[in-house]
Amino acid sequence: MDLKRRFSFHRRLFLLLLAFSWVLVGCFIAFQYGREKHFKAESLNARLQLLNLRLLDALDEGTTPEAFAARHRDDFRGLRITVLDPAGSVVYDSAEPPEALASLPNHLGRPEIAQALADGTGYTIRRLSESTHDTYFYSAMRGERCIVRTAVPYSLPLHEVLSADRAFLRFMLGITLLMSVAGYFATRRLGHNIVRLKEFAEQAERGDEIGGAEAFPHDELGDISANIVRLYAQLQRTTADRDREHAAALHEEQEKIRIKKQLTNNINHELKTPVASIQGYLETILANPGMAAPQRTAFLEKSLAQTERLRRLLTDVATITRMDEASQLISKEPVSLNEIVAEIQSDVQLLPEERRMRVHCNFAGPVVVEGNAALLGSVFRNLADNATAYSSGRDIFIDLAGEDDERYFFRFADNGIGIDEEHLPHIFERFYRVDKGRSRKMGGTGLGLAIVKNAVMLHGGTIEAHNRDKGGLEFRFTLSKRA
Template sequence: MASWSKLSYPRRLFLWLLGYSLLLVGCFVGFQYHREKEFKAGELNAQLQLLNRHILDDIADGEDVAGVSLSQPHPFEELRVSIIDSDGRVVYDNSHDSIPYANHLSREEIATALRHGSGYTVRRHSESTGNTYFYSATLGEDGYIVRTAVPYSLSLSELLKADFGFLWMMGGVTLVMCVLGYFATRRLGLTILRLNRFAERAERGERIYDNAPFPKDELGAISNHIVRLYANLQTAIADRDREHKAALHEQREKERIKKRLTNNINHELKTPVASIQVCVETLLSHPNLSEEKRDEFLHRCLANTERLKSLLRDVSLITRMDDAPASISKENLDLTDIIGEVVEDSDPVAARRGISIVNNVIHPIPITGNQSLLESVFRNLIDNAIAYSGGNEITINPATSCKDGKIVITFADNGCGVASEHLPHLFERFYRVDKGRSRVAGGTGLGLSIVKNAILLHGGSVTVRNLPYGGLEFTITLPCSG
């Protein structure tokens, strides 16, 4: 075993291939030898079967069994003829002065003839004569079995031997296979040795460059791919380490931002309050302002009051969903009616912005939920699309009917969509794609967060994606009671 392991891999591979080839050729030669012997035995049996059939014909024509004679010419110098009745007793045998008394039904050729009409045994020792014979037996219609036998002599043994000419041919083929196998395994083994050295270097973490191509064959192509992949992996790892440092810095920055997240609500509240304060102080300190300026400050106060009211409502709503979801009452509703009412309320605002709302949800959708929360879902989606999509159409479609206890509704616009890096963060609280634009539009940064939390509270899910032709598509899944 130790000496085997000392052999190089190409040599071990060649010896394995050589052993496999010799085993394959040996099996084929053995099979062919056995098959040819059976073929020649079958030919000899066919000749004896003709003699048996001739004797059975003579018996059928009325010739006495004890006085049967073999007048049919045959090529055998010595031929033994036996006739056995259906009980296995020998009634005639030309090789004995007296009839053998042993029951012959157990003889292989006799048993085969009884089952199939004919049978033979290539080489069997005769208990009565002490010689070895080739037996051939044939069953007649009257129940008699005629058995002829020829001595298994040297000449018969030579006759039944297979022709060994094909063995020389197979030997030559084996020699050619070994020569070709040597060169093939040597080439294959050298490639594998190079791969092994590459693996050892890779295990040590050495820097590997793709500058030594392998042979131009399938294994060489695979090897080249592996080396290139590893070289690319090393490059990717180096890039990853650099990106990891950058990501670590970014993560620390995010943690810093998260610490300030609790201050965002306070900040969002301070902005409209400060604006209202400035307006009121200006009005109080300048009682002689013109009517036009006074109305401007009052309208600014009203706008900030509405923004403050909206912010407080959204904060209150999302806090209630977070802190006391069990306290939110639910009742049997028709989601189609809820969507229809929200669309009807939003149509005038959308029309002023040149946006049409296409509501294709027309069939009843029974659902158990909170009406105000479900209204806030679609109102926030519509308000968001009107304010930020930049499109001119909003479409609400039922993606599936209310089957298997679920309903899927899609909400889409044909606007500009958002950059892909923003998609995972759209449902985060106070997340704004364009902060300046959102503040000008009066957004609180909580609309889509309310949408997601309200859907989750109803046991559903919501996802968002950019449409190929432009715009955003929200897919809402809710449990329905129909």
């Protein structure tokens, strides 16, 4: 508490921000310093390694080390060239007379030589030469028959090259000072406003009249947050809950009304075609008493087909309506999906040759879901009907892709023609048809996949569709094991 009285909130916030900024900048400067120094050392080493490579090539071509050193002595100030045999003995050193080479120590223990033997190249920064007693930057490279090493004196100009850019450090320090000044004014204003806000919250909580500037002394940021939370929790909790529940109920009701209107309009539209067809066929028969028996039979068969289409449409509409409005009343019990798939396999084999497909199922054992048998059957049956009617494929694949403690993961696919990508987001919509003419010709109601999606959702799952890379359409869906 003494610290709070001694230092205002603004000053404590500023000191914290200042300390954080200087620590952050210090870490960045240290990192950048090391990186720049390493980068410049690597750059110098790369230049010397290129010279080493040229030396190795020259030696392989028969050029003597003395001739090579004479040609390149102007490339680097104070350049020193050394050639070692694989055992580490010096066979040439541009800084030593030939008669002194035999007295030079073995160089295998030198860091740059050891690294070159291990990795192919190596370098050492700022090492004192035992023979010349000068400080050098060494860069070595291993060849097939020898080891070459180049070195330049580590004098003051080279030290400046290897040191980080002092101008950058001065720039960073200047930026830090500017940030500190800007932070002071920013935190002073922020602290003043926060303290005023705290007192305002306390007065509003007590019901006091909000006064002028004299009524806003300094205080703590933590107390501000607590008072604001308490104030708004007391004043707005009830109103917010009421408004949220009302909005959710209104949205749900409006959505139900919209779906009902859409369904009604679609049903009216779908009923017109079969009813008009039946009416036309019957009127034609009644208007032509002498119509030939084969033609009359054909008209009656077409009327029967349209009647069957009406029956399927009404059945699907009843299923959709039951799931929409009375899903909680649908009875559920343990259902064997193995039996459902086996029944579908048998039914598909009874189809005409042009629609018959091979059904492959990989259920390794019993697959039991607690749900409604009719609706679960409609999921697999509608997907199978969709494949046999529109895919133009020869195989259906029903796979149990996986399971966890709560769900089964299924894959239902065919090897047909698939559908255009533009239709994929809409295929689960009610009465949506990819090919309207073909769908009606095949007797489709436009509700099959909508029933599939609703039935899957009713059983705690999700479903999605996409085209297979090898051709065909694939549905991936989940079903909850328990209701």
